[in-house]
Structure formats: structure tokens, C-alpha cells
Amino acid sequence: MSSGGGKGGGAKGGAAKGGGGGKKKEVKKETKLGMAYKKDDNFGEWYSEVVVNSEMIEYYDISGCYILRPWAMEIWELLKEFFDAEIKKLKLKPYYFPLFVTENVLQKEKDHIEGFAPEVAWVTKSGKSDLEAPIAIRPTSETVMYPYFSKWIRSHRDLPLRCNQWCNVVRWEFSNPTPFIRSREFLWQEGHTAFATKEEADEEVLQILELYRRIYEEFLAVPVSKGRKSEMEKFAGGLYTTSVEAFVPNTGRGIQGATSHCLGQNFAKMFDITFENEKGAREMVWQNSWAYTTRSIGVMVMTHGDDKGLVLPPRVAPIQVIVIPVPYKDADTTAIKGACESAVYTLNESGFRADLDTRENYSPGWKYSHWEMKGVPLRIEIGPKDLANQQVRVVRRDNGAKVDIPVANLVEEVKALLDDIQANLLKAAKEKRDACIEVIHTWDEFTTALNNKRLILAPWCDEEEVEKDVKARTKGDLGAAKTLCTPFDQPELPEGTLCFASGKPAKKWSFWGRSY
Known part of the structure; x- marks a missing residue:
């Protein structure tokens, strides 16, 4: 998709920028605002034009960073108002943690940081002086928060600990930056919680996922599928990841709408987050983290916008x-x-x-x-x-x-x-x-559906090596195919059904496709 803002940066004609310079009669001639691109003809340029002309964003002089104007921020605030009220019912407390994290803390959870390493931005200087040690700007806040969870949690009486913050994060993307969808700095909420039992953590994962479904379907009017990510696609360092997945018919790409992760006890182990249970023994907590971002606004624009511009629910x-x-x-x-x-x-x-x-x-x-x-x-x-x-x-x-x-x-x-x-x-x-969903059973059907920009529902053996193989075999200019999620709403899987990619017995139905 285009990341350039030069084209379609305003309406045609002298009155486009909302001022009204010039004589009144001349301005009165300006009766039409036009879009230079059509949604079905050049989706990337159309999208760039819509978000600028509708006054949602302005391009900034650092690639991948955007000014969010009131028309976008007010939408974000309306979503925030709903979500904040709902999580407060779940006894979430507001926090704010610093933007910076030291290198040694960031490196503490190996799998986690490896998942983010290419995107971490580092501060190395103060003025003209080199810092003693580089400081990372948070790509997410697990490693920022959890040393303090370890300090605050001592007893079962301190649980559950449930905190949420609204903030910005930085991920130094190198693929095509796209306003809202893929930017180097974005706004989000991130919830982080700790429980005494896995059952409590599991329950919350789905409670939050349902709130994300409501944001997309009840507010943004965007249909989503709730499901579980594959082991390959789950949150780095977590136990399992659930998500709501949207789909953009014009590009034939899935898009991850929001995620709710059960982190298990992995981070508790690394950061020594333990509590004394009612019997006086020490146990590790069970943790979750979950987030949705300003990407949600971009998904809404892509879903409803037309050749006249934005369409808002x-x-x-x-x-x-x-x-x-x-x-x-x-x-x-x-x-x-x-x-x-x-x-x-x-x-x-x-x-x-x-x-x-x-x-x-x-x-x-x-x-x-x-x-x-x-x-x-x-x-x-x-x-x-x-x-x-x-x-x-x-x-x-x-x-x-x-x-x-x-x-x-x-x-x-x-x-x-x-x-x-x-x-x-x-x-x-x-x-x-729904018109884009295609149920397939064989590799040939899969590649045809992929080339036809379909959201593919396929029987799968649930093996990581097979997913890696699918990625390798479909790699091309448009990007490789991957699992989007395994929907909770599973169709019947008749006995003897084989995996579309490996020919082994299938264990589940999963959504596959290209994605943002």
C-alpha cells in the first residue's frame, strides 16, 4: 500500500483547504470535492487519499509516523470511553509505566525479546554524549511492568493484580508503513493481569476478547472471527494467543484486529513473580496481557469507505x-x-x-x-x-x-x-x-483461492512444520500465506478428513490467507 501522502492531499480547486481565500464569487464555483482514486481500481492510493482528505491524519516528516487529527482522535476517544467503562467493571486499575526500558531487563525473557528484536528502537545519546548503556523505547510493556509485579505481589491477598494503561508504543517497522494499519508509533491500551490460578486467567482472556469483538462489530460495524492463533503466530513468550480477525475483501488480506494472550507462568518464572498461597507455600502467578490499537480505525476505513471518501458508523x-x-x-x-x-x-x-x-x-x-x-x-x-x-x-x-x-x-x-x-x-x-470465505480441501484448491483473494477455511493437521512449509511455498511479491486463526466456531470435521497441505489427518479447521 502507498505510504505517500502527496496525492489527493486536499480537494480539487482553490477552496480545497477550507480557507476561503479569493473572491466570494470564485469560491462559490467550487461545488464538488473529488477523490482522485477509486477503491476498486487502486486500493492503496484510495486509502491514503481517504485518510488525508477526511482530515483523519496528516503525514509527518518521519516515515511511518503520522499526526492524528481530531477526526481520528475523537473516534479513538469514543472507543476508549466504552472500553474503559467495561474493564472497570472487571476491577482493572489505571496505571502509567515509563516509556523506556533498560537493555538487561528487556533481554530477560529471551523468546519474548527475540519476537520484537528487529522492531526495537534504542536511545544511545543524550545531547552529544553517549549513554553508558542504551535504553530501549517500549515495543510493549511486559518487561517494563513485571519487575514491579514481583515487588508488589507477595501473598494470595495481593491477587488478582489487574492493571491497564493507555499509551503509545514504538515498533520500528521496515515494511511499507500505512496510516493506522502499520506505523512506527501507535496508540493502544494494554492490559496486564496476574492471577493465582490458570482458570481465572483463562476466563479473563475470553472476557476481554468478547469486548474486542464488541468494539469491532457493535461500534465499528466490522465483522470479525474470534479464534486462537497457531503456535507459530502466538505472542512471543506467551502460552497461547486469542484474537479477533477481520478481512479486507478489496485486498484479499486478513487483519489482526486485537489480541488477548494467556502468558502462562513463563514471565513469572523470569521475573520471579510468586505469592504465598493460603497454605503458606510459594507459587508462581498466572498472567495475561491484551491490547487493541488505533489500527482498529484503519480497518473501519478500509471496510466501509467508498469512492466519495469515508463512511462512519x-x-x-x-x-x-x-x-x-x-x-x-x-x-x-x-x-x-x-x-x-x-x-x-x-x-x-x-x-x-x-x-x-x-x-x-x-x-x-x-x-x-x-x-x-x-x-x-x-x-x-x-x-x-x-x-x-x-x-x-x-x-x-x-x-x-x-x-x-x-x-x-x-x-x-x-x-x-x-x-x-x-x-x-x-x-x-x-x-x-462471507462472500470471500472459501472452504477448501486440497493444495490446488488452496492456491486457486489464495490467488482469488479469498479468506480460506481449510482442514489442518496443526503442525508447525506444515505451516512453515505453506509459508515457504506461497512466498511471492504479495507476501506468503499463513494461518490467521483457528475459529472457536468450528464446523464439523468428518472422520478421515485430511490436511490440505500435508495429507495427514486433520485436527481442526483454520482460517488461512495473506495478511497485513
């Missing part, structure tokens, strides 16, 4: 309803503006996120295109006819449908429409995703 739209006055020649502009202000007030008082676009240096047509580009779910237009009939015209962003509704029923009708848009976006995305 109402539950995460910073503005759910934009109201635009349409003053025709000789119209009572004061009365129209008053009706618009009244509609915005009524909607805001009823709990909707509504706003009014009163900019006089842009035509209504330009404003329509602008807010369509930004993905606002509903547009309300009020002109002289609407004023006379005590109605408003409502236009949906998801399907372009227009309907006139009485001002008296504004709140009820807007609520029904927003609910319908939210449901419709998930339904449409699920239909597209």
Missing part, C-alpha cells in the same frame, strides 16, 4: 448529523438559519452529536461533498420549501437515500435512521466478508 462518528442551510435566491436566510440552529439544538439536547455548517464562502453542494468525504452518517438540509412545510430533508451517507421528515418527529426519526445505518453497515460488511 454512527456509534463512532464524531458528528452524527450535519445540518446545512440551503438558501435559494430571495429566500428568508434568517428564518432558514434559525430553523437549522433549532434542529441542531434539539438533536444535541437529545444526546446526538450534531453540528451546523454555516460557512458562507462555500456552496451547499461543496458542503455536501465535504461532509460526505468525512463520512458523517446523516445530512440534514433545510431550504425555503422545508421551512414552509415544517420539515427537513435527511440524506443517508451509507446508501444516499433521501427522506423528508416533519420537524415535530425529528428526534425519533433521526434515532431510527442512525440505528438503521449502524445495522446496515455491519450487515453489508458481513455479506461482503
Whole structure:
């Protein structure tokens, strides 16, 4: 995918950047904002254009780093509001740990650091002086936190220890950086917990995974599959990893949406995190870690965006309803503006996120295109006819449908429409995703499905060497295929079913494909 921001960095024409320089008449000619690329023709350039033109990001002068503008940050805050409230019900406490970690602590858990080693960024100088020892910038915080877990946990009474932090992490990616999807610095939440028993840890892994499913399906309207990662794809140093996996039909690639890991007792062993049980004996804790990131916003853009730009599900739209006055020649502009202000007030008082676009240096047509580009779910237009009939015209962003509704029923009708848009976006995305799922049984079927950009469900013997072999045999310009997850929702596996890749007896159905 393109990482360049130069193309499509604004709308066509002089008024594109939202200022309104020049004479009013000249600006009024600007009625359309255009996308240079179509989603189906050049997905990479289309995506880069959408995230810039919708004012979600601005490219920064360090590759792989991006400025997140309010339109993106407000979405992140809405997701955070939901997730924070849910984890507080589980007695999670907020923490903040430092950004830096010393080399000797980072190296302590060998498998873990080997998994991250190529991506770790190091600080080696202070001013012109070399540091005595290099300091790493956290790629994740297990090694930052766990020496202190060891200090804080002494007895079974100190358990469970459950902490969460909202922060940034740095992973110095060298593959194509892509806004939200693959960046060198990103925002996330990371939860870290310690329990007396494996049963408690196992239970929490699935509780958190269900919250991640809800973020994607109930808020972002993106269908996901819950499942378990293969041994090869699990979190480095952990016992097992569960994930929610999305799929982007346009590119035929899976995308890991969020992960919930059971770390087992591996880190407890390395960092000496033990407790005295009720019988006075010492035991090691069982630990979990879990996270979702601003990648979730990119998955949403890819799933719902169209050739006009962004399409936002109402539950995460910073503005759910934009109201635009349409003053025709000789119209009572004061009365129209008053009706618009009244509609915005009524909607805001009823709990909707509504706003009014009163900019006089842009035509209504330009404003329509602008807010369509930004993905606002509903547009309300009020002109002289609407004023006379005590109605408003409502236009949906998801399907372009227009309907006139009485001002008296504004709140009820807007609520029904927003609910319908939210449901419709998930339904449409699920239909597209499901149409890409292909069940295969043989290697030939697998390679054909892979070349056809399918999400492949295949019977597998669950052997690491076989997965390595699949990766090696499918390596090419588009990237190798790998397991995405073994879905918890397993189809029936008839006796005698053979692995598609090895011909050995199959043990499970797994999703395979190329991924981000």
C-alpha cells in the first residue's frame, strides 16, 4: 500500500483547504470535492487519499509516523470511553509505566525479546554524549511492568493484580508503513493481569476478547472471527494467543484486529513473580496481557469507505448529523438559519452529536461533498420549501437515500435512521466478508483461492512444520500465506478428513490467507 501522502492531499480547486481565500464569487464555483482514486481500481492510493482528505491524519516528516487529527482522535476517544467503562467493571486499575526500558531487563525473557528484536528502537545519546548503556523505547510493556509485579505481589491477598494503561508504543517497522494499519508509533491500551490460578486467567482472556469483538462489530460495524492463533503466530513468550480477525475483501488480506494472550507462568518464572498461597507455600502467578490499537480505525476505513471518501458508523462518528442551510435566491436566510440552529439544538439536547455548517464562502453542494468525504452518517438540509412545510430533508451517507421528515418527529426519526445505518453497515460488511470465505480441501484448491483473494477455511493437521512449509511455498511479491486463526466456531470435521497441505489427518479447521 502507498505510504505517500502527496496525492489527493486536499480537494480539487482553490477552496480545497477550507480557507476561503479569493473572491466570494470564485469560491462559490467550487461545488464538488473529488477523490482522485477509486477503491476498486487502486486500493492503496484510495486509502491514503481517504485518510488525508477526511482530515483523519496528516503525514509527518518521519516515515511511518503520522499526526492524528481530531477526526481520528475523537473516534479513538469514543472507543476508549466504552472500553474503559467495561474493564472497570472487571476491577482493572489505571496505571502509567515509563516509556523506556533498560537493555538487561528487556533481554530477560529471551523468546519474548527475540519476537520484537528487529522492531526495537534504542536511545544511545543524550545531547552529544553517549549513554553508558542504551535504553530501549517500549515495543510493549511486559518487561517494563513485571519487575514491579514481583515487588508488589507477595501473598494470595495481593491477587488478582489487574492493571491497564493507555499509551503509545514504538515498533520500528521496515515494511511499507500505512496510516493506522502499520506505523512506527501507535496508540493502544494494554492490559496486564496476574492471577493465582490458570482458570481465572483463562476466563479473563475470553472476557476481554468478547469486548474486542464488541468494539469491532457493535461500534465499528466490522465483522470479525474470534479464534486462537497457531503456535507459530502466538505472542512471543506467551502460552497461547486469542484474537479477533477481520478481512479486507478489496485486498484479499486478513487483519489482526486485537489480541488477548494467556502468558502462562513463563514471565513469572523470569521475573520471579510468586505469592504465598493460603497454605503458606510459594507459587508462581498466572498472567495475561491484551491490547487493541488505533489500527482498529484503519480497518473501519478500509471496510466501509467508498469512492466519495469515508463512511462512519454512527456509534463512532464524531458528528452524527450535519445540518446545512440551503438558501435559494430571495429566500428568508434568517428564518432558514434559525430553523437549522433549532434542529441542531434539539438533536444535541437529545444526546446526538450534531453540528451546523454555516460557512458562507462555500456552496451547499461543496458542503455536501465535504461532509460526505468525512463520512458523517446523516445530512440534514433545510431550504425555503422545508421551512414552509415544517420539515427537513435527511440524506443517508451509507446508501444516499433521501427522506423528508416533519420537524415535530425529528428526534425519533433521526434515532431510527442512525440505528438503521449502524445495522446496515455491519450487515453489508458481513455479506461482503462471507462472500470471500472459501472452504477448501486440497493444495490446488488452496492456491486457486489464495490467488482469488479469498479468506480460506481449510482442514489442518496443526503442525508447525506444515505451516512453515505453506509459508515457504506461497512466498511471492504479495507476501506468503499463513494461518490467521483457528475459529472457536468450528464446523464439523468428518472422520478421515485430511490436511490440505500435508495429507495427514486433520485436527481442526483454520482460517488461512495473506495478511497485513
